[in-house]
Amino acid sequence: MAEIKAEPFAFPLKRDQLALIVIDMQRDFAEPGGFGASLGNDVSRITRIVPDVKRLIEGFRDAGLPVVHTMECHKPDFSDLPAAKRDRGNPALRIGDEGPMGRILIAGEPGTSILPELAPVDGEIVIEKPGKGAFYATELGNILKSKDIRQLVFAGVTTEVCVQTTMREANDRGYECLLAEDATESYFPEFKAAAIAMIRAQGAIVGWTAHVDDILEAIN
Ligand code: C5J
Numbered sequence: 613m614a615e616i617k618a619e620p621f622a623f624p625l626k627r628d629q630l631a632l633i634v635i636d637m638q639r640d641f642a643e644p645g646g647f648g649a650s651l652g653n654d655v656s657r658i659t660r661i662v663p664d665v666k667r668l669i670e671g672f673r674d675a676g677l678p679v680v681h682t683m684e685c686h687k688p689d690f691s692d693l694p695a696a697k698r699d700r701g702n703p704a705l706r707i708g709d710e711g712p713m714g715r716i717l718i719a720g721e722p723g724t725s726i727l728p729e730l731a732p733v734d735g736e737i738v739i740e741k742p743g744k745g746a747f748y749a750t751e752l753g754n755i756l757k758s759k760d761i762r763q764l765v766f767a768g769v770t771t772e773v774c775v776q777t778t779m780r781e782a783n784d785r786g787y788e789c790l791l792a793e794d795a796t797e798s799y800f801p802e803f804k805a806a807a808i809a810m811i812r813a814q815g816a817i818v819g820w821t822a823h824v825d826d827i828l829e830a831i832n
Pocket residue numbers: 635636641684769770771773774775
C-alpha cells in the first residue's frame with residue numbers, strides 16, 4: 613500500500629480520497645496592521661512558512677488533487693460574531709474595527725483576503741468560516757462528502773487554534789488527518805510544538821504529522 617513517511621508511523625495513503633486544507637493564510641494573520649499584530653504577536657513567524665505552504669499547494673495542483681482554502685471572517689453586520697468572540701483578549705483592534713487593511717476579519721475587506729502568493733485559483737474551494745473549526749457553520753462537510761474525500765492534509769495558521777480545532781473536528785467526523793509540520797505555524801513556538809505532540813500522541817489520537825517533502829514525494 614502507498615504511504616507517506618510520517619509520525620508516529622507511516623500514513624496509509626489513499627490518493628484518490630485525499631485533499632489539502634489550507635487554513636486561514638490571510639493577510640490579517642500575517643501582515644502588520646492585521647488582527648494577529650493587533651493582539652501583540654510577531655507576524656513574521658507566519659510569513660516564514662509561506663514558501664512551504666506554496667510548495668504544498670502547487671504539489672497538490674500538479675497531482676490533480678483538490679485544494680481547499682479557508683478564511684476566518686464574519687459578516688459586516690456581525691450576525692455570525694458572538695460577543696464572547698469579539699470581546700475576547702485585549703487587542704488594539706477588535707474584530708470588525710477599522711484598521712489599516714479595512715475592517716478586521718470582515719468578509720470582503722482587503723486584510724481578510726488570502727496572501728496573494730497563496731491565492732486560490734479557479735475551481736478551488738474557498739470556505740468562509742466564522743469559527744475556529746472549518747466544519748462549524750460551513751458547507752465543508754457536505755463538499756468533502758460530495759467528492760468522496762476521506763483523507764485530509766492540513767497546512768496553515770495557527771497550529772494550536774484554527775488548524776488543530778479543524779483537525780479535531782475532522783477526526784471526529786471520520787477523516788484520516790495529516791498535518792504538514794513545516795507548512796503550519798503559531799505565534800508561539802512552544803504552542804506549535806505542543807500541538808504537534810498532542811496530535812500524534814497515543815498512536816495518532818488526532819492524526820499524523822509529516823514534512824512537506826515527504827508528502828510531495830508520495831503524491832507526485
Ligand atoms: C486565530 C486562527 N488564531 N486562524 N485564528 O485567532 O488560528
